[in-house]
Amino acid sequence: MAGLDLTAIDHVLATTRSVRKRLDFDRPVEPTVIEECLRLAIQAPTGGNTQGWRWIVVTDAEKRSALAELYREIATPYLKAGLGEPGSISAQQERVVDSATYLSERLHDVPVHVIPCLYGELDALPNFAAAGSYGSIFPAVWSFQLALRSRGLGSVLTTLHLPLADRAAELLDIPSGVTQVGLIPVAYFTGSDFKPAVRRPMEEVTYWNGWKQSR
Ligand SMILES: Cc1cc2nc3c(=O)[nH]c(=O)nc-3n(C[C@H](O)[C@H](O)[C@H](O)COP(=O)(O)O)c2cc1C
Structure with missing residues (x-):
């Protein structure tokens, strides 16, 4: 179909x-592969074609350590609270918390951190403006992650x-009026492949021609 390899x-x-x-902490990531993936990412749409995105690629070890430290300031209590009492969350949620805790503890070891930013103050925006703003960066973030994955690199969108974004801004000289929307750790992945996730079925979350109506 259209000459594309759908499989x-x-x-x-x-x-x-x-x-x-x-994530393979020991394998270096070439700057050129990051640039190649960002070049693809910025093919994504933006509201009014504003392209207000800026991408900060952090490879400097001291800066990655500083970012990891401030990430942990929030993540450690948050993830501890997320576990709750033993048996209070599903096995799947428990795996997510376990995996997120691992990342938090090793974040400084991930060779590349990418911080997607957007021109504008996004706090307290009305819904249409918030949708227009975040909608003008997250499609590109996802394209970036897809492009990385296609080249053997793993990533995770973190928020x-x-x-503590103000402290990250100070560390990276990000001016006021520019909003960070996440931090994406990037490294080559170990092993050969990944499986589709278990999600709620499409039919259960899709309505046709009106709320809760089926096709
Ligand atoms: C908006 C958003 C914020 C997220 N923030 C974090 C985060 O701060 N730390 C983290 O380890 N994972 C974070 N995640 C990853 C989710 O935990 C993950 O997507 C979810 O568990 C589903 O797993 P999957 O992406 O492997 O399918 C975030 C994902 C999204 C979409």
Whole structure:
């Protein structure tokens, strides 16, 4: 169909996971592969074609350590609270918390951190403006992750450092009026492939021609 390899494309779409435990901390990541993936990412749409995105690629070890420290300030209590009492969350949620805790403890070892930023103050925006703003960066973030995955690199979108974004801004000379929307740790992944995730069925979350109506 249209000359595209649907099997390969669908596989990438279905198996681009949040990679934490399978990040290879020891294998260097060439700057050129990051640039190649960002070049693809910025093919994504933006409201009014504003392209207000800026991408900060952090490879400097001291800066990665500083980012990891402030990430942990938020993540450690947050993830501890997320576990709750023994047996209070599902096995699947427990795995997510376990994996997120691992990433948090090793974040400084991940060779590349990418911080997507957007021109504008996004706090307290009305819904249409918030949708227009976040909608003008997250499609590109996901394209970036897909492009990485296709080249053997794993990543995970994280947002836990954002309550301390001012300190990250100071560290990275990000001017006021620019909003960080996440931090994406990037490394080559270990092992060969990933599986599709178990999600609620499409039919259960899709309505036709009206709320809760089926086809
Ligand atoms: C908006 C958003 C914020 C997220 N923030 C974090 C985060 O701060 N730390 C983290 O380890 N994972 C974070 N995740 C990853 C989710 O935990 C993950 O997508 C979810 O568990 C499903 O797993 P999967 O991506 O492998 O399918 C975030 C994902 C999204 C979409």
